[in-house]
Amino acid sequence: MASTKIDLPRDSAEGWGVLKTLSPPAWIGIATVLLVILAIAAIGRYSAPLLGLTVVSVALLAVVARQLAAEAAREREQREAARQQAQEFERVLEARSRDLSELCSHLQASAEREKSELARNLHDELGGLLTAAKMDLSWLQSRLVDPTYAPRLAQLGSVLDEAMNLKRRVVEELRPSLLDHFGLPTALRAHVESVCAKAGLQCEVSMAEDAETIPRDASIALFRVIQEGLTNILKHSDAKLVRLALTSDAQRHLLLLSDDGCGMSLSDSRFRWSHGLAGMRHRMQALGGRFDIESSPAQGTTLRMELPKRSVSGA
Numbered sequence: 001m002a003s004t005k006i007d008l009p010r011d012s013a014e015g016w017g018v019l020k021t022l023s024p025p026a027w028i029g030i031a032t033v034l035l036v037i038l039a040i041a042a043i044g045r046y047s048a049p050l051l052g053l054t055v056v057s058v059a060l061l062a063v064v065a066r067q068l069a070a071e072a073a074r075e076r077e078q079r080e081a082a083r084q085q086a087q088e089f090e091r092v093l094e095a096r097s098r099d100l101s102e103l104c105s106h107l108q109a110s111a112e113r114e115k116s117e118l119a120r121n122l123h124d125e126l127g128g129l130l131t132a133a134k135m136d137l138s139w140l141q142s143r144l145v146d147p148t149y150a151p152r153l154a155q156l157g158s159v160l161d162e163a164m165n166l167k168r169r170v171v172e173e174l175r176p177s178l179l180d181h182f183g184l185p186t187a188l189r190a191h192v193e194s195v196c197a198k199a200g201l202q203c204e205v206s207m208a209e210d211a212e213t214i215p216r217d218a219s220i221a222l223f224r225v226i227q228e229g230l231t232n233i234l235k236h237s238d239a240k241l242v243r244l245a246l247t248s249d250a251q252r253h254l255l256l257l258s259d260d261g262c263g264m265s266l267s268d269s270r271f272r273w274s275h276g277l278a279g280m281r282h283r284m285q286a287l288g289g290r291f292d293i294e295s296s297p298a299q300g301t302t303l304r305m306e307l308p309k310r311s312v313s314g315a
Helices: 012-021 024-043 048-143 150-174 177-182 184-199 209-213 216-237 275-286 309-313
Strands: 202-207 241-248 252-259 290-295 301-308
Touching (some): 048 275, 177 184, 184 202, 216 241, 216 252
Parallel strands (some): 202 241
Antiparallel strands (some): 241 252, 290 301
16 A cells, blocks of 8 residues: 655745635634734833834744644644545455455355366266166176075165265255256255255245246355255254245345244344355345345344346346
């Protein structure tokens, strides 16, 4: 950051020139003092000592006025320098914040691309290998009549089935296939119902009909936000009921995720410094949307996500 140099008055002409900066009340005070001195001098009938004292007083008054004016100019210049430095700091801070936001968006997009590529490789390559192994095992089972090998072959078949199920779960975590093939509403409904069923929670899901029009980039961002929100509910809320609603109007899509759990105080430092919530907020802001939290102790929590349709259409 470039520093601002403060130039102070250095010569007589410059110093006397700053007398122009004195305020009207200061000039009135100086004029009043001068008039009093001149009146005293006039009453004293121009005696030499009194006239000399008057001249000295006037000179001292002028020096004091000059010093006051110079000090006022110095303070004004310091305030201006401080103001310029504050503006420069704000510009630098805004630029750094913008850079960090763009970097975060880039990293999130890169992570999603890497997850999608990894999911595709696991599905195609690892899935193909496991399928081939399963077929070979079936071939062996149909041709080995020795009962000694039957239990081991059956156990191997069970292991291969578990490996295929694990591969399927990992692929779904990396890139939900329902999201790519059936759209956001179907993927959200299936995910919320599955998570709540495993956790023993009741759930209510409501989806707008036109939510199918949300493009892929916005859909994966909203899906990740709901994933993080559900994770927080399971970890912290002690809820019994989860509600998810996706509605739309002419201007926006509105997504609400709420629970009936313990809630939280929004002034709590854990809330302010939560990386998960910060990531959710950034995902929405990167799409031109808004992310808000409504919560209070013992009153549950609601995550509110608004996505303008104009930003969605341009995503």
